[in-house]
Amino acid sequence: MPPILPRKFYARDPVSVAQDLLGKLLVSGQTTGRIVEVEAYLGTGDQAAHSARGITDRTRVIFGPPGHAYVYFIYGMYECLNIVTSPAGTAGCVLIRALEPIAGIDLMRERRPRAKRIEDLANGPGKLTLAMGIDRSRNGADLTRRAGPLTVHNASTALPFDIVTTTRIGIGVSAELPLRFYIAGNSCVSVP
DNA sequence: GGTAGGATGGGCT
DNA sequence: GCCCATCCTACCC
Numbered sequence: 001m002p003p004i005l006p007r008k009f010y011a012r013d014p015v016s017v018a019q020d021l022l023g024k025l026l027v028s029g030q031t032t033g034r035i036v037e038v039e040a041y042l043g044t045g046d047q048a049a050h051s052a053r054g055i056t057d058r059t060r061v062i063f064g065p066p067g068h069a070y071v072y073f074i075y076g077m078y079e080c081l082n083i084v085t086s087p088a089g090t091a092g093c094v095l096i097r098a099l100e101p102i103a104g105i106d107l108m109r110e111r112r113p114r115a116k117r118i119e120d121l122a123n124g125p126g127k128l129t130l131a132m133g134i135d136r137s138r139n140g141a142d143l144t145r146r147a148g149p150l151t152v153h154n155a156s157t158a159l160p161f162d163i164v165t166t167t168r169i170g171i172g173v174s175a176e177l178p179l180r181f182y183i184a185g186n187s188c189v190s191v192p
Numbered sequence: 193g194g195t196a197g198g199a200t201g202g203g204c205t
Numbered sequence: 206g207c208c209c210a211t212c213c214t215a216c217c218c
């Protein structure tokens with residue numbers, strides 16, 4: 001497995017981290033996925049960010065040190081994975097929106113029995129947490145810790161790709177900001 | 193091919 | 206009480 005991304009990788013603005021996370025490998029237990037779609041949520045000037053109204057029990061981790069997981073529960077049924085960016089004391093995170101399944105695909109299929117194609121296993125923020133076995137018990141997990149439950153690794157054999165920038169999916173405020181990024185032409189993106 | 197609506201519960205006013 | 210960073214099914218071309 002290629003090296004784990006160090007904390008300094010995450011200690012930058014969320015837009016830079018979001019763009020640079022594309023193509024990296026997310027590992028959870030026996031499952032591995034390549035990150036193909038992300039959204040940035042800013043610490044200031046972004047009314048769509050959960051951190052926009054300050055520190056609460058839910059949002060505390062977003063204001064903590066970078067390189068940790070922020071996992072939240074949504075629509076009574078699903079969980080979404082974010083990665084905390086920016087130095088401790090400031091807010092900023094990246095929502096992981098889609099993965100290309102790389103390893104543990106049989107296990108992903110067991111966890112997502114309704115998915116017909118491999119591309120459907122993790123092509124959405126709620127789908128990928130199910131496929132990878134990620135839930136709220138991972139909230140606050142340190143992604144830079146070796147032997148941790150959730151890690152992000154450099155992609156050793158990554159081919160070059162173009163990045164497409166759009167507005168974010170499913171939000172009502174600050175909707176005009178161009179903060180969604182995905183790998184051009186990838187078949188596992190949620191909304192191509 | 194497309195879309196409208198339901199499921200389901202925690203967070204916050 | 207309302208909103209929500211979603212997903213799936215049913216139903217209609």
